[in-house]
Amino acid sequence: xxxxEPAAALTVRNLRVGFxxxxxxxxxxxxxxxxxxxxxxxxxxxxxxxxARSLLGLAGANARVSADRLELAGRNVLGLTDRAWRxxxxxxxxxxxxxxxxxxxxLRPIGREIADSLxxxxxxxxxxxxxxxxxxxxxxxLPDPARQVQKLSGQLSGGERQRALIAxxxxxxxxxxxxxxxxxxxxxxVQAQILALLEQxxxxxxxxxxxxxxxxxxxRIADRVAVMHDGLLVETGSSRQVLGSPRREQTxxxxxxxPADKPRGTRLSLTLRAADAPSxxxxxxxxxxxxxxxxxxxxxxLSRSFRRPDGSRHLAVDDVSFALQRGTTLGxxxxxxxxxxxxxxxxxxxxxxxxxxxxxxxxxxxxxxxxTRRGLRPSVGAIYQDALGSFxxxxxxxxxxTDALGLLQRRRAPLTTARLVTLLxxxxxxxxxxxxxxxxxxxxxxxxxxxxxxxxxxxxxxICDEPVSSLDVxxxxxxxxxxxxxxxxxxxxxxxISHDLxxxxxxxxxxxxxxAGCLVESGPAARVFAAPQHPYSMxxxxxxxxxxx
Amino acid sequence: xxxxxxxxxxxxxxxxxAVASITxxxxxxxxxxxxxxxxxxxxxxxxxxxxxxxxxxYGFDQPVLVQYLAQLGRLATGDLGRSYALNQDxxxxxxxxxxxxxxxxxxxxxxxxxxxxxxxxxSTRGGTVAARVGSGLETVAAALPHFWLATSLIVVFSxxxxxxxxxxxxxxxxxxLPVLTLAIxxxxxxxxxxxxxxxxxxESPFVLxxxxxxxxxxxxxxxxxxxxxxxxxxxxxxxxxxxxxxGAVVVETIFARPGLGRTLLNAVTLRDVPMVIGVVMIVAxxxxxxxxxxxxxxxxxxxxxxxx
Numbered sequence: 001x002x003x004x005e006p007a008a009a010l011t012v013r014n015l016r017v018g019f020x021x022x023x024x025x026x027x028x029x030x031x032x033x034x035x036x037x038x039x040x041x042x043x044x045x046x047x048x049x050x051x052a053r054s055l056l057g058l059a060g061a062n063a064r065v066s067a068d069r070l071e072l073a074g075r076n077v078l079g080l081t082d083r084a085w086r087x088x089x090x091x092x093x094x095x096x097x098x099x100x101x102x103x104x105x106x107l108r109p110i111g112r113e114i115a116d117s118l119x120x121x122x123x124x125x126x127x128x129x130x131x132x133x134x135x136x137x138x139x140x141x142l143p144d145p146a147r148q149v150q151k152l153s154g155q156l157s158g159g160e161r162q163r164a165l166i167a168x169x170x171x172x173x174x175x176x177x178x179x180x181x182x183x184x185x186x187x188x189x190v191q192a193q194i195l196a197l198l199e200q201x202x203x204x205x206x207x208x209x210x211x212x213x214x215x216x217x218x219x220r221i222a223d224r225v226a227v228m229h230d231g232l233l234v235e236t237g238s239s240r241q242v243l244g245s246p247r248r249e250q251t252x253x254x255x256x257x258x259p260a261d262k263p264r265g266t267r268l269s270l271t272l273r274a275a276d277a278p279s280x281x282x283x284x285x286x287x288x289x290x291x292x293x294x295x296x297x298x299x300x301x302l303s304r305s306f307r308r309p310d311g312s313r314h315l316a317v318d319d320v321s322f323a324l325q326r327g328t329t330l331g332x333x334x335x336x337x338x339x340x341x342x343x344x345x346x347x348x349x350x351x352x353x354x355x356x357x358x359x360x361x362x363x364x365x366x367x368x369x370x371x372t373r374r375g376l377r378p379s380v381g382a383i384y385q386d387a388l389g390s391f392x393x394x395x396x397x398x399x400x401x402t403d404a405l406g407l408l409q410r411r412r413a414p415l416t417t418a419r420l421v422t423l424l425x426x427x428x429x430x431x432x433x434x435x436x437x438x439x440x441x442x443x444x445x446x447x448x449x450x451x452x453x454x455x456x457x458x459x460x461x462x463i464c465d466e467p468v469s470s471l472d473v474x475x476x477x478x479x480x481x482x483x484x485x486x487x488x489x490x491x492x493x494x495x496x497i498s499h500d501l502x503x504x505x506x507x508x509x510x511x512x513x514x515x516a517g518c519l520v521e522s523g524p525a526a527r528v529f530a531a532p533q534h535p536y537s538m539x540x541x542x543x544x545x546x547x548x549x
Numbered sequence: 550x551x552x553x554x555x556x557x558x559x560x561x562x563x564x565x566x567a568v569a570s571i572t573x574x575x576x577x578x579x580x581x582x583x584x585x586x587x588x589x590x591x592x593x594x595x596x597x598x599x600x601x602x603x604x605x606x607y608g609f610d611q612p613v614l615v616q617y618l619a620q621l622g623r624l625a626t627g628d629l630g631r632s633y634a635l636n637q638d639x640x641x642x643x644x645x646x647x648x649x650x651x652x653x654x655x656x657x658x659x660x661x662x663x664x665x666x667x668x669x670x671x672s673t674r675g676g677t678v679a680a681r682v683g684s685g686l687e688t689v690a691a692a693l694p695h696f697w698l699a700t701s702l703i704v705v706f707s708x709x710x711x712x713x714x715x716x717x718x719x720x721x722x723x724x725x726l727p728v729l730t731l732a733i734x735x736x737x738x739x740x741x742x743x744x745x746x747x748x749x750x751x752e753s754p755f756v757l758x759x760x761x762x763x764x765x766x767x768x769x770x771x772x773x774x775x776x777x778x779x780x781x782x783x784x785x786x787x788x789x790x791x792x793x794x795x796g797a798v799v800v801e802t803i804f805a806r807p808g809l810g811r812t813l814l815n816a817v818t819l820r821d822v823p824m825v826i827g828v829v830m831i832v833a834x835x836x837x838x839x840x841x842x843x844x845x846x847x848x849x850x851x852x853x854x855x856x857x
Contacts, residue, residue: 056761086763095761103754105773107852116772117762154853166764 009034009175009207010055010093011481013069014376019062019082024050026136026231026378032207039210039218039239039464040171041254042228042444043472048211049130051177055095057085065278073175090117093176094169098183100161103155110164111149115188117171136167140197157378158518166197170206174365177201180211183203187335187499192543212473213334216258216502218547219243227251258500260546264509265484268477288510295323297380298463301356302346316342318517322510324461329487329494331525333501333540340497344465347495349373360461381459387446391438397424397449398434399475404456427482444475451482468503480507499543504527513537535542559660561837564799568833569624573617576822582608586820587633608634630823631713634643639827643812650808650839654793657731658786664736669743673751685746690737695796699730699803717806724802727800729795739789747828748779776785780851787843791836836851853857 008031008290025047031303032038042048054060055072057080070078072092081090097103104113114136115129122133123498130149137145141161153161161180169177179198199221202208214220219226219239225234229250231377235242246252256270302320305313317339324330330464334340345351349366360376384390391400401420405457407410421431427448438446447467454462464483468476480503486492498504504511505525512522521534562731584603588595603771604610623630629639672683706726707715717723750756751774760767799812809828816824 058757058760086765089760090762093761095758097754097758099754103758104757105759107771107850109852113758116759119765150851152856155856168758171762221766270697470585503765512727 006069006340008032009073010209011069011071012055013067014069015054015524016065017047017059018064019060024231025054028125028228028231028233030233032051032176032209032234034207035202035205036224036534037202037208037210037222039212039222039225039524040228040233041215041218041225042214042334042476043213043254046228047231048228049180050493051546052180052209052211054096055176055178056087056089056095056319057082059094064168088165090174091121092171092174093178094174096162096169096179096182096511097465098181099158100153101158101185103165104168104432106152108152109150110153110156110161110168113151114164114168114171117168121172129529132171133167136163140164140167141193142167143543157190157301158186159193159251162186162190162194163197164192167203170201174206174283176207176209178209181213182210183217184212184214188501188543188545189539190336191217191545192220213474214258214545215243215254215473216260220545227254231293234518254474256472258502258546259477259500259506260544262506264506266506267481267484268506269351269471269474269481294326296326297324297347297495298359298362299323299356300359302353303341303355304342304346304351304353315517317346317353320514320517321356322512322522324493324495325510326460326493327487327491329496329507330497330512332497332500332511332512332514334514335499335502335540337516338514340499341465341512344382344463344495344497347379347463373436378457379460380455381412381457381462383447383450383454383462383464383467385448385469387443387470388438390447390450391436396435396437400438400449400453401456404453406457423456424450426455426486428478440473443471447471447475448478448482451479451486451547455486461490461495463497465497466499467496469473469498469500476503479484483507501540502546505544513540517537557841564837565624565709565830565833567673568829569621572826572829573620573822574667576817576825577613577819579820581820583607583633583820586822604773624826624830625735626803628826632816632821632827634821634822635769635821642754642824643809643827643831646809646812647666647835649806650794650797650810651835653724653727653731653797653806653808656728656788657793658790660728660732661735661739661789662782662786665740665743665782666775668736668740669747670775672744673747674766675768683740687737687740687824689746690733691732691741695730695734695799696803698733699726702726702731703803708748715804718763721831723804723806726737727806728802730803731796732789735793736790737802739785745777746781747774751755751779753777770802776850780847783847783850784843786846787836787840790839791832794832794835 001273011031012022014027015025015029016023016027028051030038040051042047043091050063054063054065057066057077057470067078072088077085077088094315106109111130111133118124118129126195127436133149134145137148138444141162142148142163147162153164156164166182176177182198183194188196195217200209201357202221208217210222215225223443224237225239226233227233227242227248227250235246235248237250242251243255246255251259253270257268259268262268265357267412296339298321299320302317303315304317305315320339320343320444322330332340332343342351346353349358351454357364360380365373365376395403398420401423402416405416405419414493420434422431424431429445429448429452433445433449438449441449467483468479471479473520483494483506494507496504496507508525511525511528513520513536515536521528521532528537529541532541582600584600584607585595586825587598587603591609608616629643631637632642634637635642668683668686672679703715703726706713712726713721717727753767756769756773759773764772794809797808798814800806801808801810802814810833813825813828817826
């Protein structure tokens with residue numbers, strides 16, 4: 001490196017960003033050297049994405065950005081005009097967003113999207129641009145680039161299009177690459193591949209700024225970690241130091257929230273009080289296995305297929321059998337497209353199996369008529385991933401819960417309100433949320449209302465389909481703890497469906513691993529994690545984000 | 550592919566049959582004697598013998614069902630029959646009137662698209678004031694009835710300013726006011742749809758990605774956002790074309806312009822059943838073709854639809 005070349009790809013001193021009167025970023029300072037990966041980790045609303053966008057001059061028209069120093073590749077970018085910013089974007093700094101399905105224009109072939117930076121910043125002709133696009137696709141590890149350039153983002157798998165998005169961001173080999181939650185929408189194995197690609201880009205000399213809500217994800221590749229909370233960087237240090245011996249309260253809470261490798265029954269969410277007080281007794285749930293005859297829910301040889309648009313059949317669930325024992329949790333894990341959600345719908349008898357049957361309390365369930373089932377329905381509750389989508393947006397929380405209690409027609413207000421408050425109390429919400437509508441609630445509050453709704457009918461079995469997948473790690477920790485408490489208090493039996501093996505490991509007594517509609521392995525959680533039998537389980541297990549620093 | 554074409558053709562035949570049947574029975578609801586229409590209309594003093602002869606010759610004394618089947622049979626062979634009032638073949642008559650109406654509708658659709666695109670692009674880029682003004686203009690324009698708009702345009706441009714003739718004289722200047730009358734309300738309607746989808750597109754992550762590559766605001770609009778914004782408006786254009794042709798009935802009458810709309814109005818007034826059915830069938834064929842064209846345009850604009 002010559003003397004004139006600056007060591008830092010990015011220097012930020014006392015960066016402040018506000019919208020109208022609201023300061024969102026309240027003075028952050030950091031720098032990133034070439035070939036270094038810095039991760040900024042924080043919960044949603046901590047200001048991390050706004051920070052990232054300010055570095056591209058894209059914080060928004062209403063944003064007020066100020067700093068003592070803001071330098072990209074050694075050159076000041078504070079107060080640049082729009083035109084001057086455009087000349088730097090893509091050339092001096094690249095941006096990779098979450099989920100390339102919507103971050104690449106769905107109407108344009110990926111080749112055109114990747115060639116855009118070349119078209120805007122270089123004088124290369126069309127043929128030279130096309131050659132460079134193929135090189136880039138090859139560099140990001142997309143097989144058969146010549147065929148892929150013509151495809152739309154919707155025709156590629158999640159991992160493939162994320163690679164294409166990265167190729168578009170590094171087309172001009174910018175000294176700084178910003179990746180904002182680049183793996184959040186991906187399956188764990190694909191996530192591991194994309195992280196490896198980002199690591200490879202770092203090693204090649206690019207400075208990488210990684211933005212994430214998940215400490216475990218970034219710990220794999222970040223050289224340094226900065227924890228952001230309420231617009232400030234509360235702790236910065238090497239990954240090993242920040243994750244291994246966190247000094248600040250907020251960091252400790254984030255480390256504690258990571259579910260992987262935490263024994264069943266361990267609390268994940270540290271309240272401020274609990275952290276100051278001596279550690280609360282961490283009593284694992286007694287895993288005394290009840291007699292085999294107490295299966296509350298059984299799947300016996302379930303199969304179900306769907307028609308593809310071209311008329312062929314797609315076997316979504318193929319001869320799946322398992323049994324849920326009373327008071328325990330059965331975790332079903334698999335990647336997208338493995339048939340998890342179809343299984344959930346079969347278990348809820350929202351979908352009829354083509355072969356096999358579902359039995360509840362030893363009685364026919366899928367084979368019974370809907371009329372007979374309706375009497376039993378209150379004992380089988382459900383929690384969905386998209387809590388917001390599962391509510392009528394025009395109903396208040398009070399209406400949603402009153403409906404679930406089956407009291408909507410009988411308007412006995414005082415009695416109902418008392419029951420609603422009790423119900424909310426059970427899921428850790430205050431009565432103040434009763435008049436609010438789902439859109440006015442935070443993600444964690446919505447999922448709690450979803451759980452309260454499922455509990456309203458006093459179910460014995462709860463089927464949870466990706467209940468924490470759309471939540472921040474810290475909120476996820478609170479919801480997982482809540483489910484744990486409810487199971488202990490009420491003796492609930494849970495089916496817990498997730499793509500996240502770390503979460504499943506933490507909550508489950510028994511585990512079933514699904515792949516392409518088939519159950520490839522099942523057994524006690526401890527056994528499956530200690531000694532997985534099927535190669536696919538081993539592959540999944542290796543990809544789980546854990547604190548590896 | 551062959552299956553899709555067959556389904557399309559079957560659908561088209563069904564639509565034509567339904568249109569013919571509904572029109573046939575609807576026309577019978579107009580009070581009056583069809584034989585009277587043949588013999589010069591309601592004012593004529595036809596003798597009872599002449600009326601009886603006409604009834605027998607045209608088959609008006611047959612049961613309705615027989616008349617209906619005979620009508621369908623003629624239509625199936627492409628024969629639209631003879632006009633009662635004009636005593637000429639309906640086919641050539643209607644076709645001679647088609648060109649003027651099509652020209653009016655096509656120009657109005659094109660102008661409506663231009664106005665809507667310009668208004669949507671301007672109002673999404675010009676800040677909050679522009680957004681309010683744009684949205685207000687669209688709502689008002691979409692709510693304007695044709696007859697009112699036509700009269701107002703005549704008052705302003707013909708009587709006060711004297712720029713354009715109030716009656717269509719056949720030249721290009723005579724087209725301006727009728728086209729404006731049809732285009733303005735449609736522009737308001739299309740503009741509302743376009744602005745909403747344009748705002749949605751401008752908020753999406755792929756636009757942020759494009760900006761992060763150094764794309765200019767104009768580039769964002771032209772390479773990404775406008776294409777997304779025009780998709781719903783393209784699908785609605787087939788329907789919009791149909792509404793323009795029905796709007797032509799009013800506009801052609803007000804501006805005394807020859808065309809299908811006026812022909813239809815006259816035919817209904819005279820209870821000229823073959824003429825009414827003829828006009829309606831031709832309009833239905835145009836409508837079907839327009840829908841096919843819209844589908845093709847949608848597939849052209851949205852490559853996702855071209856994948857299997």
